Amino acid sequence: MAKLIIRNAAKRDLESIISYIENELNSSTAAKTLLDTFFEKTDRLRDFPEMYPEYRAVGEGKFKYRFFPLKNYIVIYYVFADDVYIRRIIYSKRNIIKL
Numbered sequence: 001m002a003k004l005i006i007r008n009a010a011k012r013d014l015e016s017i018i019s020y021i022e023n024e025l026n027s028s029t030a031a032k033t034l035l036d037t038f039f040e041k042t043d044r045l046r047d048f049p050e051m052y053p054e055y056r057a058v059g060e061g062k063f064k065y066r067f068f069p070l071k072n073y074i075v076i077y078y079v080f081a082d083d084v085y086i087r088r089i090i091y092s093k094r095n096i097i098k099l
Contacts, residue, residue, distance in 0.1 A: 001046050002045065002079070002082050002083050002084045003046070003082075003083040003084070004043070004045060004083075004086070005083055005084065005085045005086070006042075007085055009087065009088055010086040010088055010089050013088055013090065014035075014038065014089050017073065017089060018031045018034070021034065034071055037071070038089075041070065042084070045077065046084065049079045049082075050066070050079060052066045052067060052077075053066060053067070054066055055076065063079075064078060064079075065077070070089065072091060073090060073091055073092055074089070074090055074091075075088075076088045076089070
């Protein structure tokens with residue numbers, strides 16, 4: 001079973017998303033649902049780290065980035081040394097290449 005590591009940028013992204021949903025949209029229920037879904041999906045990655053497709057538009061680099069949808073967001077992650085690293089969580093309409 002792989003270890004799940006949430007990088008600092010992804011933690012900040014998640015905190016910002018949850019804060020926005022709770023404070024701007026006034027929906028703590030939606031925020032909790034999104035958070036629960038995030039942890040359900042990332043927990044599955046521990047057993048099946050390559051279950052989601054590679055994101056080839058990022059280009060060739062040290063890591064093969066993968067992604068999965070999370071409501072209106074995309075979670076970007078990579079696998080390294082049998083561990084799963086959550087890299088970013090971004091709004092799905094955002095330009096990933098500019099990150």
